[in-house]
Amino acid sequence: xxxxxxxDAARLIAQRQLTSxxxxxxxxxxxxxxxxxxxxxEYLDPDLAIAQARLADRSPIRGPLHGVPLAIKDxxxxxxxxxxxxxxxxxxxxxxxxxTCVALARAGGAVILGKTVTTEFAGGAPGKTRNxxxxxxxxxxxxxxxxxxxxxxxxxxxxxxxxxxxxxxxxSFCGVVGYxxxxxxxxxxxxxxxxxxxxxxxxFARTVADVALLASVVTxxxxxxxxxxxxxxxxxxxxxxxxxxxDATRHLLDDCVRRLxxxxxxxxxLPSPSSMASWREIQDVVFGWEMLQALAYERVFRRNDVEPxxxxxxxxxxxxxxxxxxxxxxxxxxxxxxxxxxxxHDCDVLxxxxxxxxxxxxxxxxxxxxFNGAWSMLHLPCLxxxxxxxxAGLPIGLQLVARLGNDATLxxxxxxxEACVVA
Numbered sequence: 001x002x003x004x005x006x007x008d009a010a011r012l013i014a015q016r017q018l019t020s021x022x023x024x025x026x027x028x029x030x031x032x033x034x035x036x037x038x039x040x041x042e043y044l045d046p047d048l049a050i051a052q053a054r055l056a057d058r059s060p061i062r063g064p065l066h067g068v069p070l071a072i073k074d075x076x077x078x079x080x081x082x083x084x085x086x087x088x089x090x091x092x093x094x095x096x097x098x099x100t101c102v103a104l105a106r107a108g109g110a111v112i113l114g115k116t117v118t119t120e121f122a123g124g125a126p127g128k129t130r131n132x133x134x135x136x137x138x139x140x141x142x143x144x145x146x147x148x149x150x151x152x153x154x155x156x157x158x159x160x161x162x163x164x165x166x167x168x169x170x171x172s173f174c175g176v177v178g179y180x181x182x183x184x185x186x187x188x189x190x191x192x193x194x195x196x197x198x199x200x201x202x203x204f205a206r207t208v209a210d211v212a213l214l215a216s217v218v219t220x221x222x223x224x225x226x227x228x229x230x231x232x233x234x235x236x237x238x239x240x241x242x243x244x245x246x247d248a249t250r251h252l253l254d255d256c257v258r259r260l261x262x263x264x265x266x267x268x269x270l271p272s273p274s275s276m277a278s279w280r281e282i283q284d285v286v287f288g289w290e291m292l293q294a295l296a297y298e299r300v301f302r303r304n305d306v307e308p309x310x311x312x313x314x315x316x317x318x319x320x321x322x323x324x325x326x327x328x329x330x331x332x333x334x335x336x337x338x339x340x341x342x343x344x345h346d347c348d349v350l351x352x353x354x355x356x357x358x359x360x361x362x363x364x365x366x367x368x369x370x371f372n373g374a375w376s377m378l379h380l381p382c383l384x385x386x387x388x389x390x391x392a393g394l395p396i397g398l399q400l401v402a403r404l405g406n407d408a409t410l411x412x413x414x415x416x417x418e419a420c421v422v423a
Contacts, residue, residue: 004156005205005206006207006210007207010067013068020052021053023067024111024113027113027155028049031149034152040149040154042115043115048081049069062108063217064216066108069110069155070156070158072102073116073143073145073146073202076102077191081112082094086118100189101187101188101218105159105214110217115145116160118143118145119141119144123310124141125306126141126364131148133393138359138367139151139359140170141170143158143160146160147171156210157211158204160203161202162199163287164372164373165373167179167180169355171354172354172384172396174359177204177414178203179202179211182404188201194295195286195287195294197290198287203215203218215407227415232348232409232413233349234265234348234351236267237351239272242371248358249390253351253387253398255387256421260420263420275336279377282333283333287373287377288317288321289323292317292318337378340380352371354398355372356371381401383399385400400413
């Protein structure tokens with residue numbers, strides 16, 4: 001049962017050929033089996049999950065997610081479960097209401113299975129989660145628990161967030177589909193704010209169709225379900241001022257291009273614009289200043305209660321950022337967003353690395369985000385797909401990027417790429 005896609009599970013439950021309770025119990029059994037090694041969960045209440053599933057089984061079909069278990073990153077508020085934001089400061093916090101995305105998921109019939117591990121405040125201090133493919137390696141961050149839980153079939157799909165690379169990179173490291181909508185496409189009310197101008201919801205599943213179905217609900221219908229239409233026009237950014245990718249990533253990307261061309265897609269090499277070199281620096285300035293403001297209470301009044309990595313992050317940005325830096329950075333960001341439309345030329349999507357390579361060894365860090373942050377700063381929709389394995393046997397993902405607001409185009413292109421590339 002753990003091999004069922006979320007879409008297939010939802011269809012079977014809607015046809016009364018599968019019960020939500022049996023699927024939820026299968027998820028809980030898988031968690032019991034794998035959780036000691038993976039440590040993906042911050043909070044689980046099996047009795048509450050079973051109660052939700054039983055209610056779904058005796059109720060009319062409420063929506064497209066009816067009866068299917070869903071995991072929620074622990075920076076997203078849930079009214080019936082604690083929300084700790086990955087911090088000891090909030091270990092006893094119980095929100096008064098659900099975040100918008102959770103409320104919409106419940107209205108769509110989802111069974112909220114539990115809360116998954118996050119880095120502290122979705123920042124840089126790693127949580128306890130291990131990579132599901134090898135516990136000596138990082139799962140990525142900050143949506144580590146959500147990606148790992150889907151990556152080892154503990155749950156069919158999960159919600160996370162992204163400010164820098166918190167959905168795309170862990171999805172790549174854990175071998176699942178990760179989708180970051182266009183900035184503003186999904187409401188972030190009820191999610192612990194890390195920045196006001198970069199934060200987005202993130203979605204994890206095992207297939208593009210699964211992630212598109214979930215997106216259709218949690219965006220309030222602003223992103224529709226996916227269908228595969230004509231072969232997309234794909235721009236391959238095979239060079240980058242952000243540094244080189246690992247050899248395995250390069251070889252897999254080249255192989256993907258060959259497969260896509262053989263499958264009928266139009267793939268053309270695109271040059272990296274000179275302005276691209278400054279995008280990461282712009283993102284860092286905007287991120288740093290907005291993070292200092294968003295976490296002002298924790299930074300000023302609870303500084304000694306945060307993790308050392310978070311405290312160090314506060315110190316570094318306080319020392320080098322000023323309001324003037326931020327205003328200048330905002331201006332550069334607006335200019336970069338205007339210019340980035342030309343980056344696509346006549347292509348529907350860009351094909352770029354999701355990460356330097358496979359997950360690095362160690363759990364005291366979350367990996368290199370150099371291929372993620374700029375796309376978040378540009379507010380563009382991104383999606384990662386597993387495309388192969390590296391030297392250590394861990395997943396490596398490709399990343400597709402579309403123009404702002406063209407999420408439907410991104411999902412259609414991703415479904416085509418998935419059919420050509422993902423075994």
